[in-house]
Amino acid sequence: MKKIAAVFFIMLFIPFFAGAEGFTDILDLSEECGCELRFDYWKGVYELRKGRAAVRFSSGSPWYLVNMNELRGGIETELTSDGRFLIDKDTAADVAAFFEQQGPVIGGIRYIVLDPGHGGKDPGAIGYYTSGGEKKSLQEKDVVLKTALTAAEMLQARYPDKEVLLTRGDDRYLKLEERTEIANSVELREGESMIFVSVHANASFNSTARGFEVWYLPPEYRRDLLDEDQYDSVDSDVIPILNTMLEEEYTIESVILGEKLLDALDAQVGDISINRGPKEESWFVVRNAHMPSVLIELGFVTNQDEAVLLSSPSYLKKLSKGIYNGIVDFINDYERTRGYSE
Ligand SMILES: [Zn+2]
Numbered sequence: 001m002k003k004i005a006a007v008f009f010i011m012l013f014i015p016f017f018a019g020a021e022g023f024t025d026i027l028d029l030s031e032e033c034g035c036e037l038r039f040d041y042w043k044g045v046y047e048l049r050k051g052r053a054a055v056r057f058s059s060g061s062p063w064y065l066v067n068m069n070e071l072r073g074g075i076e077t078e079l080t081s082d083g084r085f086l087i088d089k090d091t092a093a094d095v096a097a098f099f100e101q102q103g104p105v106i107g108g109i110r111y112i113v114l115d116p117g118h119g120g121k122d123p124g125a126i127g128y129y130t131s132g133g134e135k136k137s138l139q140e141k142d143v144v145l146k147t148a149l150t151a152a153e154m155l156q157a158r159y160p161d162k163e164v165l166l167t168r169g170d171d172r173y174l175k176l177e178e179r180t181e182i183a184n185s186v187e188l189r190e191g192e193s194m195i196f197v198s199v200h201a202n203a204s205f206n207s208t209a210r211g212f213e214v215w216y217l218p219p220e221y222r223r224d225l226l227d228e229d230q231y232d233s234v235d236s237d238v239i240p241i242l243n244t245m246l247e248e249e250y251t252i253e254s255v256i257l258g259e260k261l262l263d264a265l266d267a268q269v270g271d272i273s274i275n276r277g278p279k280e281e282s283w284f285v286v287r288n289a290h291m292p293s294v295l296i297e298l299g300f301v302t303n304q305d306e307a308v309l310l311s312s313p314s315y316l317k318k319l320s321k322g323i324y325n326g327i328v329d330f331i332n333d334y335e336r337t338r339g340y341s342e
Contacts, residue, residue: 024092026085033099052191053102107191108335113183115198116148120173125203127301140201150320180288196293202300210303211274215295216254218280253292261326268322
């Protein structure tokens, strides 16, 4: 109710006021640059967006955030008693020039990172099952590698213009921080984004536990997305605010990605396995990938029936197809809503 009231309030009063001396109203600026203006009433965050280019302002902060990764200072803002957000004219001119330079919208999801868990000396979860009267074992590292490799192949074929990266493409050991480092070291150009999908298989002392699930970071968790050293002159109080501004976007996208993956896996294997739904947890790789990121558990190697399934190439193919479909669905939505098309 308050949000609606605030918007109404602004709309009602805006025609009666001219810009204050030396300041530009953010509404006028949005019109001038052809941007969409978004306002988060609770956080006091204003966002101007045009295609992939975005500038965010936080009322009371001497800093503003350009394209979610560049912090610029020296801004003076004013929140008037009638609810208008004003920006000093110099900064307003800089922001208008920034949007002017953007040119045609390009970009979208440029990189897809698939992270098959474990590997090498680390087998991950190990399950045992009986097939044809023979006792066999199954290692998580093999299940997830095969599944991720097939999904990566399908994605690369579908998107020749995007890069599908695997944190490992064979049976090798990688530390957790090496996995996120691979993803975080990718240099994105203006307007480009990426996603991170870690692939695992589950284990439980309860041998009846079975099914697939997708994990993402709890919304209340705040990652250190901005490196404080990079902005040593910044008032340290501002860093958490800016992180929240970034975090908001990544969290929402991670949840959407997780839901799409669950739906797609369900469509592939929901009749044979069980959809255990979305989960929230701050796994290391999910927590440290500075981009929308999720972790998939394909099934339980410790469940007899599921271990039989997870050792079958045709079942793994279905899981790969599910991952592929979920990611394609996410990318379609992500790029369409931001004005990109193939
Ligand atoms: Zn694992």
